Amino acid sequence: AVRATNDGIWDWDLTTRSMHFSERWKTLLGYEDFTWDEPDAWFKLVHPDDVERLRREIDQHLAGDSANFENEHRIRHADGDWRWVLTRGLTTCDANGTPIRITGSLSDITERRNAQQQLIHDALHDSLTGLPNRALFMDRLAHCLNHVERDPSYGCAVLFIDIDRFKLVNDSLSHTAGDRLLVEMARRVRRVLRPRDTLARLGGDEFTILLDGIAGSVEAKDIATRVGQAIAEPASFEGHELSVVASIGIAHNTEGIADAEDLVRNADIAMYHAKGHGGGRWETFDTSMHQRVLDRMSVETQLRQAIDQGSLRTFFQPIVDLRSGALHGLEALARWPAGDRELPPCDFIPVAEETGLISPLGTLILRSACQTLSEWRERQLVKPDVTVSVNVSICQITDGGLVDHVRAALKDAKLPARNLTLEITESTLIENPMLVSAELRELMYLGVTVHLDDFGTGYSSLTVLNDFPGDTLKIDRTFVDSMIGRPDSHTIVTSIVGLAHNLGLRVIAEGIENADQLHALTALGCEYGQGYHFARPLPAGEIETLLAGGNLTGAEDTRLPASISS
Ligand code: C2E
Ligand code: MG
Ligand code: MG
DSSP, X not given: OTTXXXXXXXXEETTTTEEEEOHHHHHHHTOTTOOOXXXXXXXXXXXXXXXXXXXXXXXXXXXXXXXXXXXXXXXXXXXXXXXXXXXXXXXXXXXXXXXXXXXXXXXXXXXXXXXXHHHHHHHHBOTTTOOBOHHHXXXXXXXXXXXXXHOTXXXXXXXXXXXXXXXXXHHHSOHHHHHHHHHHHHHHHHHHSOTTSEEEEEETTEEEEEEESOSOHHHHHHHHHHHHHHHHSOEEETTEEEOOOEEEEEXXXXXXXXXXXXXXXXXXXXXXXXXXXXXXXXXXXXXXXXXXHHHHHHHHHHHHHHHHTXXXXXXXXXXXXXXXXXXXXXXXXXXXXXXXXXXXXXXXXXXXXHHTTHHHHHHHHHHHHHHHHHXXXXXXXXXXXXXXXXXXXXXXXXXXXXXXXXXHHHHHHTOOXXXXXXXXXXXXXXXXXXXXXXXXXXXXXXXXXXEEEEETSSOOOHHHHHHOOOSEEEXXXXXXXXXXXXXXXXXXXXXXXXXXXXXXXXXXXOOOOSHHHHHHHHHTTOXXXXXXXXXXXXXXXXXXHHHHTTXXXXXXXXXXXXXXXO
């Protein structure tokens, strides 16, 4: 039976203190050549951290405290490694009940223990970077906060890191490159931290750092600066020289924060703040930031309701053919009625973009714009070639489904595709030129025209401009605004118009507010214009009045009255 079993067998004579180990016991541990005859030979091989518990449990068993003896411990293999073994034993007593002998087995459980350890490790670590995950981070933070509770002078801080525009790396290179970037960032950040700090990956491109035991806010800021610099060092990926920056939020355990979740949330809020200020920087949390988040959430809730209830409105602003003075098109602009006034897009479009509400909002404006123009065409208030322009955000493109929405909106409104124009801002285009251009081409395939909005504000390269599939460029208002009386601005506008014409694009000047600007732009050969000089954005009803009054019929000879601008 001893030879048949895979386990090693041992037999300990308590009266003589001698011990017998089976051949198998020795082979399991690689000590074939040795002769063993005493228990200490065994104990000497046991891991120093485990030996005391082993001895104690044997003693307890001999004292009759336990029916069986069973212990898991590490033991030194002849090859020098530690093996995990399970040893079991049973005592034999003499007629008086005194233990005289203890006999048992030994089996190698290293694989099982390793698998267990691996499971525990995996449950607490991120598989990509090997860093602690959220669960382990929160646990360490909770421990640290316990420490703070006992000793309020003990300082700790949480840094929340988010790589700016990480999605761009993923979308434009590959997910593998994105993964490699994350691993590289983790390595670099780890390098600038102290051994006691915990760097964790929460998921995606979000990392947190627990600064355990720091002197104060200055030290946290120093570390945040170092972390930011480590991330910003250029790296090369798949043959591309890549330089990314991160936004970092810092939160301290001040103001009586006892909850780990709260501290991480505050660091997250501060991180968003850093992003809001352009990214590539750090911000320290203060309570006013939290208030702003709550305000923003309330805007989000109300905006969601406004979209659901269809209470958002579409205003229209004429775009004029500068050579003939005729109505060329109308730009649809979203307005949110709040109390007795209409909120401008700058108050809610950024929130909509951040919260994903921009897609339903955009579809709403798109449908209403198509519907309205279709009606005006039917009632012959506008000439058949007058277009309506709708603004499109990058999120509507990345969310997918834009082409389907456009097709459906045109079909439902019975509006020919050539009467719809989509406006993409220059910054949208450069954020992801390949993706955006591909989407635009698909839209143009439907027959829709595409304009590049706010040109001059986005620092696009000439390559991007050259690849732009649309046919018209809108010069941003800020250049038109300053072109009179400032020769440098005039030169910029002149160059943009020249550049556009050379690339075969037509030009719309935005924000024409007076006759001087109008004349200067006409002299430069700018084809179209839009601005308060002609008309402010107006609700459909007021546009109708203008159209019906013959002021905006688009008839070749009708000059738009500058008087509407007041
Ligand atoms: P945009 O597309 O460049 O629209 C032109 C903006 O310039 C409008 O601001 C318009 O009211 C303003 N404007 C026009 N003429 C003049 C002028 O002579 N002087 C001055 N000072 N301003 C003039 P608005 O309506 O506040 O819209 C701001 C931006 O919000 C738009 O800029 C557009 O990017 C965005 N937006 C508006 N509606 C939507 C929408 O439905 N979807 C999306 N994604 N964005 C929208
Ligand atoms: Mg626009
Ligand atoms: Mg614009």
